[in-house]
Amino acid sequence: MSNKKKEAVYDVEIENLAFGGRGIARIEGMVVFVEGCIPGDFVKAKIFKRKKQFAEARAIEILRPSPKRTEPKCDYFGTCGGCRWQFLDYKDQLEYKTNHVKEAFSHIGMFEDIDVLNALGSPDVFNYRNKMEFSFTNSRWLTPDELEDKDIEKGNGIGLHVPGFYSKIVDIKKCLIQPEKGNEILDEIRNFMLNSDHEVYDERSHKGFWRFIMMRHSVFNNSFMINIVTGYEDLEEIKKLSEILTNNFPEISSVLNNVSGKKASISRGDYEILIHGKDHIIEKLGDFEFSISANSFFQTNTKGAKQLYDVVKDFADLKGGEFVFDLYTGTGSIAIYLSKYAKKILGIEIVESAIKDARKNCELNNISNCEFITGDLKDVIKDLNETPDVLVCDPPRAGMHKDVVNKIMELSPKKIVYVSCNPSTMARDCAILKEKYELVKVQPVDMFPHTYHIEAVAELVLKGQ
Secondary structure (H helix, E strand, C coil): CCCCCCCCEEEEECCEECCCCCEEEEECCEEEEEECCCCCCEEEEEEEEECCCEEEEEEEEEEECCCCECCCCCCCECCECCCCCCCECHHHHHHHHHHHHHHHHHHHCCCCCCCECCCECCCCCCCCECEEEEEEECCCECCHHHHCCCCCCCCCEEEEEECCEEEEEEECCCCCCCCHHHHHHHHHHHHHHHCCCCCECECCCCECCEEEEEEEEECCCCEEEEEEEECCCCHHHHHHHHHHHHHHCCCEEEEEEEECCCCCCCCCCCEEEEEEECCEEEEEECCEEEEEECCCCCCCEHHHHHHHHHHHHHHHCCCCCCEEEEECCCCCHHHHHHHHHCCEEEEEECCHHHHHHHHHHHHHCCCCCEEEEECCHHHHHHHCCCCCCEEEECCCCCCCCHHHHHHHHHHCCCEEEEEECCHHHHHHHHHHHCCCEEEEEEEEECCCCCCCCCEEEEEEEECCC
16 A cells, blocks of 8 residues: 555445455555445445555445445444344355355365355344343443433443443343343343442442343243342342342243352352252253253354254264264263264363263253263373264364364274364364365354354265275
8 A cells, every 4th residue: 555644544345255254355456354344335444454464444434335235123233243244134144154164165274176065044033142141331332323412421231342342331222133032121120220229340440239141041941041240249139130020021930140259251150149940941952951051051042053963963974873072062962962873972071060061961861872071172182092983073263272183183083073163273174184084065054143153064084984
C-alpha cells in the first residue's frame, strides 16, 4: 500500500471469506481482512492494523451490499459478539464452511483431490443452544439506538459480551439462539436483580454479589437447569429468586448456586449449593441418556450432536466385534453412543471429573463394555500396547500432540475416525498420518449456525489392508 497511514480509508470489494469470518479484499496487491463483510460487498474500509504480509480493517460504510446479504433477525446484531454471520443466508454459510474445510486440507494438509462432502446443516438454525452463559454488569454497554437517547442511563444489566471488549456486556432481552422460554426466564432474573439490594459484581474492584447465570436446557424432556453464580453466599436471597423462578416456570427442574471468589471471569464456583430439584438434568441422544451437571461438558447443540455422532458411527462402520480406542473421550458421549456396536471401548481423558461423568452415564445406560482411563493422553498412550481395530479421537482446538500422532501410527489401527472443531489442526494432523493412512473422506457438520465455527469428521484407513 502506498498510503502508510495506519488508519487510512479505502473503497474495496470483498472477494472471499477467511476462516474466522472476516472478509478478504486486496489493496495494491496486499491482502486485507475486513470485519463485518461478506463476498460481493463494496465497502469503505478503515485500516487499523498493518503487518508485512497483510492488513486488518473494519467496514465503516457499506457502499453497495452483496446480493448474498440478508437482514439479521437479532436486535443486537453487530453489538453482541455472538452470531456474526446472521447477515448471510444459511445455505451460503454452509457453502463457505465447506470451503474452509476444503482449503484447510488443501493448503495446510497438502492433500489433492480430497473428498470433502457438503456440510450438514444444523436441524435447528435458531433456538438450538442447550447451554447459555450470561454475565451481570453494573455498567451495561449501550446499543446505537440507546446512545441517541441523551437521558439514557447505563446501570445494571445481564447479557453477552461486546466483541473485543471482554468486560463490556450488552443487556440482552432476547437471544435467538437459545430456547424462547430461556429468554422469559432471563427476564425474570433481570427484574429480580434490578430490585435486589445486592450489588452486581465489579470486574475492577472484584466486589459484588451477582456474577453469572448459566442456563442448561434438556431437549429430551424440555427442562431447564438454572445455575446462579455469585461472588459470595447469601442463601436467603438465592432462595427468594429460586422460588419466583420455579413458581413461574414449571419447566425449571433444577436451581443451583455456584459461589465463586475467583477474580477470573469463569462460572465454575469454588463450591456449589443445590437450591431446588436435582443437581443434574437428563438429556438423550439416540437411545442413550446423559446426566448433565452444572459444570460438566456436553455438546451445546443437542440435535446437531446426534447428527455428528451418527456420522462418527457411519464412518467407524463397527460390526460388533471390534476393540475401539476413544481418545480425548471427555464425558464419554461418543464411546457410549458407539457402545452397542463394539465389543469393547477404551476412553482416555485428562479431566478427572469428566471421567466420573462418563462412568456415571455408563451406569445410567447399563453399559458394561466401556472402560475409562484418566491421564494426559501423550503420557498415557505410551503405555498402551494393545492395538485397537478402530481409533476415534476428538481433540481440543489445538489438535493432537505429535507424540500422540506418532503413537497412533505405531499402534496402526485399521481405521481412524478423527472428529475436530478446528479444520486447520485437523488437516495438519492428517498430513502426518498420511504416511501410513489414506484419507477417505471428510464430512463437515454445522453445530453453530450464524458463526464461522464448523465441526468435521474424517475417515482414514490403514494403507495396504
